[in-house]
Amino acid sequence: xxxxxxxxxxxxxxxxxxxxxxxxxxxxxxxxxxxxxxxxxxxxxxxxxxxxxxxxxxxxxxxxxxxxxxxxxxxxxxxxxxxxxxxxxxxxxxxxxxxxxxxxxxxxxxxxxxxxxxxxxxxxxxx
Amino acid sequence: xxxxxxxxxxxxxxxxxxxxxxxxxxxxxxxxxxxxxxxxxxxxxxxxxxxxxxxxxxxxxxxxxxxxxxxxxxxxxxxxxxxxxxxxxxxxxxxxxxxxxxxxxxxxxxxxxxxxxxxxxxxxxxxxxxxxxxxxxxxxxxxxxxxxxxxxxxxxxxxxxxxxxxxxxxxxxxxxxxxxxxxxxxxxxxxxxxxxxxxxxxxxxxxxxxxxxxxxxxxxxxxxxxxxxxxxxxxxxxxxxxxxxxxxxxxxxxxxxxxxxxxxxxxxxxxxxxxxxxxxxxxxxxxxxxxxxxxxxxxx
Numbered sequence: 442x443x444x445x446x447x448x449x450x451x452x453x454x455x456x457x458x459x460x461x462x463x464x465x466x467x468x469x470x471x472x473x474x475x476x477x478x479x480x481x482x483x484x485x486x487x488x489x490x491x492x493x494x495x496x497x498x499x500x501x502x503x504x505x506x507x508x509x510x511x512x513x514x515x516x517x518x519x520x521x522x523x524x525x526x527x528x529x530x531x532x533x534x535x536x537x538x539x540x541x542x543x544x545x546x547x548x549x550x551x552x553x554x555x556x557x558x559x560x561x562x563x564x565x566x567x568x
Numbered sequence: 569x570x571x572x573x574x575x576x577x578x579x580x581x582x583x584x585x586x587x588x589x590x591x592x593x594x595x596x597x598x599x600x601x602x603x604x605x606x607x608x609x610x611x612x613x614x615x616x617x618x619x620x621x622x623x624x625x626x627x628x629x630x631x632x633x634x635x636x637x638x639x640x641x642x643x644x645x646x647x648x649x650x651x652x653x654x655x656x657x658x659x660x661x662x663x664x665x666x667x668x669x670x671x672x673x674x675x676x677x678x679x680x681x682x683x684x685x686x687x688x689x690x691x692x693x694x695x696x697x698x699x700x701x702x703x704x705x706x707x708x709x710x711x712x713x714x715x716x717x718x719x720x721x722x723x724x725x726x727x728x729x730x731x732x733x734x735x736x737x738x739x740x741x742x743x744x745x746x747x748x749x750x751x752x753x754x755x756x757x758x759x760x761x762x763x764x765x766x767x768x769x770x771x772x773x774x775x776x777x778x779x780x781x782x783x784x785x786x787x788x789x790x791x792x793x794x795x796x797x798x799x800x801x802x803x804x805x806x807x808x809x810x811x812x813x814x815x816x817x818x819x820x821x822x823x824x825x826x827x828x829x830x831x832x833x834x835x836x837x838x839x840x841x842x843x844x845x846x847x848x849x850x851x852x853x854x855x856x857x858x859x860x861x862x863x864x865x866x867x868x
Contacts (some may be wrong), residue, residue: 453859454860557674
């Protein structure tokens with residue numbers, strides 16, 4: 442068995458981060474525990490790193506917080522990054538057929554811009 | 569033992585072997601036959617015994633189409649007998665399967681007390697194992713570890729006859745140690761469990777040990793081994809319809825491939841997992857960025 446180095450690519454969800462995110466959302470322990478379906482005392486143990494849960498509960502936590510990745514990394518997200526993230530999130534929620542339609546539309550817009558020679562300027566850049 | 573009892577005992581033994589091999593349909597047919605015979609012979613004790621065994625099989629099959637109140641009636645009618653203790657144990661399993669954990673704990677403690685009273689080592693060991701699983705569900709790893717240890721000692725003391733149950737307790741104990749970061753103690757216990765279960769053809773019980781070894785190797789970043797055990801756990805989970813094993817396997821495999829830099833394979837498992845949560849379309853997006861390995865409980 443060969444051991445491989447730990448990848449720094451991912452952020453690890455830990456109890457203390459859940460506490461910070463909860464406070465950032467102005468949620469009490471009671472409110473959050475009710476939303477994810479565990480008791481307040483278990484949430485308290487979770488925030489202290491003593492309570493581990495199944496995937497279903499962990500996913501409920503992610504869903505309740507509706508995280509922006511930058512929040513997790515403690516970074517500030519630019520408006521363009523936020524728009525891109527939201528677009529990706531919405532795209533991932535579409536059916537296969539709808540995704541194909543979106544891709545076709547993007548290709549159409551790119552072709553249209555190429556046919557016009559120059560990309561259309563963004564609205565706020567117009568004189 | 570009368571010929572009738574010998575015949576029914578043979579049916580029970582054969583049904584038990586079928587359950588361990590994962591052939592639940594066959595076990596159910598055998599228990600149905602035994603139950604019909606016991607009723608025909610008007611043997612109340614055997615009827616109660618087969619009623620309990622049949623319900624256990626249905627619980628294993630994720631089915632609830634049995635009369636729980638009938639099991640409680642057996643417990644009340646025969647409180648000091650093996651059937652009464654067994655009925656309490658099956659009630660505990662039924663409540664656990666329904667997510668009614670405080671009720672499950674009550675009946676598991678009742679089963680433990682009664683099986684100790686009648687000095688039945690197998691039922692004492694399996695009741696301890698069930699109580700420990702309920703502790704694990706509540707993330708009380710130290711308490712669960714101590715109960716699994718006691719269960720293992722009790723079952724091991726019976727030698728070869730209870731080796732399958734002992735192997736299950738060994739795996740559970742090993743998982744507790746792995747979760748508590750004592751991989752040096754936990755991994756050999758899980759390996760011992762797998763080896764025994766494999767040698768006895770108890771395929772249906774091999775999914776959790778495989779998953780536990782995958783988890784241990786993810787923790788130590790021994791990714792080749794994590795992949796091997798994760799794929800094995802996934803195959804067994806799919807074969808025996810264990811959704812919790814399948815979901816956890818997909819997650820651990822996705823994490824493994826992600827750490828290996830094999831993104832297309834990671835995506836395949838993230839997608840498979842995300843399909844279980846259609847109302848959370850951004851799930852895959854999160855999972856690609858956030859690791860939940862440090863907070864996951866494979867038995868919750």
